[in-house]
Amino acid sequence: MNIRIGILGYGNLGRGVECAVRQNPDMELKAVFTRRDPQNVEILTDSARVISVSEIKEWKDRIDVLILCGGSATDLPKQTPEYAEMFHVVDSFDTHARIPEHFASVDASARAAGKVAVISAGWDPGMFSLNRMYASAILPEGKDYTFWGRGVSQGHSDAIRRVPGVKDGKQYTIPVESALEAVRNGENPELTARQKHIRECYVVLEDGADAAKVEEEIRTMPDYFSDYDTTVHFISQEELKRDHSGIPHGGFVLRSGVTGWEKEHGHLIEYRLKLDSNPEFTSSILTAYARAAYRLALEGQSGCKTVFDIAPAYLSPRSGEELRKTML
Amino acid sequence: MNIRIGILGYGNLGRGVECAVRQNPDMELKAVFTRRDPQNVEILTDSARVISVSEIKEWKDRIDVLILCGGSATDLPKQTPEYAEMFHVVDSFDTHARIPEHFASVDASARAAGKVAVISAGWDPGMFSLNRMYASAILPEGKDYTFWGRGVSQGHSDAIRRVPGVKDGKQYTIPVESALEAVRNGENPELTARQKHIRECYVVLEDGADAAKVEEEIRTMPDYFSDYDTTVHFISQEELKRDHSGIPHGGFVLRSGVTGWEKEHGHLIEYRLKLDSNPEFTSSILTAYARAAYRLALEGQSGCKTVFDIAPAYLSPRSGEELRKTML
Numbered sequence A, B: 001m002n003i004r005i006g007i008l009g010y011g012n013l014g015r016g017v018e019c020a021v022r023q024n025p026d027m028e029l030k031a032v033f034t035r036r037d038p039q040n041v042e043i044l045t046d047s048a049r050v051i052s053v054s055e056i057k058e059w060k061d062r063i064d065v066l067i068l069c070g071g072s073a074t075d076l077p078k079q080t081p082e083y084a085e086m087f088h089v090v091d092s093f094d095t096h097a098r099i100p101e102h103f104a105s106v107d108a109s110a111r112a113a114g115k116v117a118v119i120s121a122g123w124d125p126g127m128f129s130l131n132r133m134y135a136s137a138i139l140p141e142g143k144d145y146t147f148w149g150r151g152v153s154q155g156h157s158d159a160i161r162r163v164p165g166v167k168d169g170k171q172y173t174i175p176v177e178s179a180l181e182a183v184r185n186g187e188n189p190e191l192t193a194r195q196k197h198i199r200e201c202y203v204v205l206e207d208g209a210d211a212a213k214v215e216e217e218i219r220t221m222p223d224y225f226s227d228y229d230t231t232v233h234f235i236s237q238e239e240l241k242r243d244h245s246g247i248p249h250g251g252f253v254l255r256s257g258v259t260g261w262e263k264e265h266g267h268l269i270e271y272r273l274k275l276d277s278n279p280e281f282t283s284s285i286l287t288a289y290a291r292a293a294y295r296l297a298l299e300g301q302s303g304c305k306t307v308f309d310i311a312p313a314y315l316s317p318r319s320g321e322e323l324r325k326t327m328l
Helices: A012-022 A053-059 A075-083 A096-113 A127-138 A154-161 A177-184 A211-219 A237-243 A278-298 A320-326 B012-022 B053-059 B075-083 B096-113 B127-138 B154-161 B177-184 B211-219 B237-243 B278-298 B320-326
Strands: A003-008 A027-034 A049-052 A065-068 A088-090 A116-118 A142-148 A166-175 A197-205 A229-234 A249-259 A265-275 A303-305 B003-008 B027-034 B049-052 B065-068 B088-090 B116-118 B142-148 B166-175 B197-205 B229-234 B249-259 B265-275 B303-305
Touching: A003 A012, A003 A053, A003 A278, A012 A027, A012 A278, A012 B249, A027 A053, A027 A278, A049 A053, A065 A075, A065 A278, A075 A096, A088 A278, A096 A116, A096 A303, A096 B320, A116 A278, A127 A142, A127 A249, A127 A265, A127 B127, A127 B278, A142 A166, A142 A177, A154 A166, A154 A197, A166 A177, A166 A237, A177 A249, A177 A265, A197 A211, A197 A237, A211 A229, A249 B012, A249 B278, A265 A278, A265 B278, A278 B127, A278 B249, A320 B096, B003 B012, B003 B053, B003 B278, B012 B027, B012 B278, B027 B053, B027 B278, B049 B053, B065 B075, B065 B278, B075 B096, B088 B278, B096 B116, B096 B303, B116 B278, B127 B142, B127 B249, B127 B265, B142 B166, B142 B177, B154 B166, B154 B197, B166 B177, B166 B237, B177 B249, B177 B265, B197 B211, B197 B237, B211 B229, B265 B278
Parallel strands: A003 A027, A003 A065, A027 A049, A065 A088, A088 A116, A116 A303, A197 A229, B003 B027, B003 B065, B027 B049, B065 B088, B088 B116, B116 B303, B197 B229
Antiparallel strands: A142 A249, A166 A197, A249 A265, A265 B265, B142 B249, B166 B197, B249 B265
């Protein structure tokens, strides 16, 4: 029998999960739960239903894993523990500093209900965390680096759009190539924020706005831009729509470490993602971890898990035997 | 209490494990077991002993994990099942095609003895396999690529040295940069052996040998060189020693895949290793998996495991709480 999937929240992430489920033949999307009027939500999967979240309890026995596609600021801290009482759940909670408390609240709820809950299963946190962890376990003496981009930062794009005179805008975070190269060469550089990332802004001005003033205001904005080399390009709304409506992202996790009795040998471990669609890639990870949650539950496990706690084989539809034969 | 480690076999790999154990404060090297006369084996660790392998049984209760540092051709197929009857064991068995049978024989022995045995825990098989598996679980529709190098191939270096007129030699396997770039650009190329790797040979001739004839014989050697663009450099024994006595290696695992309802978004996952010392890096992985074997055993598990079966957290000396706080 296929793994029966539910999606809570139908934004970019929810739609991405819907697409990912279709790419996994052992899964079936049963329902999308929404806070909106279900009449007004159109999904892509003919065989799945759109249901008001107020009726979600009735789906307790019709769904195996509920994939939570809300935001980390306010949705997930409430939703993940709440729905872990009814379903095995997976989320991509990404507020790094609040992971310990999120884990604790989800764990309590999932344990009490005998459910499996996987949190923070995206790419950072998620795949990047895994790579940081494997690399530091293999090379205990070394230095970690994470670079993000080239990609759209939602937070920084929002910040630009709050500047008076700005009609619309997008911000790209870009790793500094020379810093990446220094890390790859084993130079173990100490890098400031400015030395690691460039910020590139594409801005549409309101009619009559003062470009020089807007540029100055963006470049000197504390926290967001003042610590970086920031370039501002003024473009038309049409250009923004044509050239910058995608949501690409990615980045690099590197560990540079030493081995040998005299620490005479250097090694570099590098993990890189280059993503056309940030939300769809995150959705694909969520979907793979939904399979893992389902399988762990079949084994009688319960409680909150992260990517660190789940053996890789649980993510794959292939059997252990097949994996050893084809992928080891 | 520290994890008590034993090493079987004291070549490059065994010495590498000795160095790695010193970098892991929760471990202690107790003994190196050797087939040679222990009097003639000098190790680096003052506090550890060198013991004849004939006495290994007496160490049954003095060692937690035995790390097997023999070769895959003849040593490990015999040693891993044999010593899994006495110890938790870890090996880096790397004959891909024979992994299923090795797994079966080790599993039977380890299960019967209630021991944990981890096999094929190097970088390929090992870390490369893990990355192939994670990437294909996340992006079910896509294409895998593995490139090796730049690094020394022991098998190809041996093949060179068997050519009449060759006194000594080393062979480097080098990925073709343009092929790598095509993969990174999402072109999903179909690549022949020749299009993926270059073979570079450094050869010391016997006195009076015919260089042109040696070069021709190397370049046309079936299986080893004839399917590749091979360059042959003639150098002196001194130059070989000075410039080519290291054992660097590494490589790239890439997966290029698509997501979206119309498969409209492309993604690239790339994992790269750049290693000054192939055996020391493999040793570092073996050592991290020795920790995992020990912990799995503490939980009452037994039988044969591969990197696919072991949750990442078992490799790290840090607690789950600490990992979530610092690395997730």
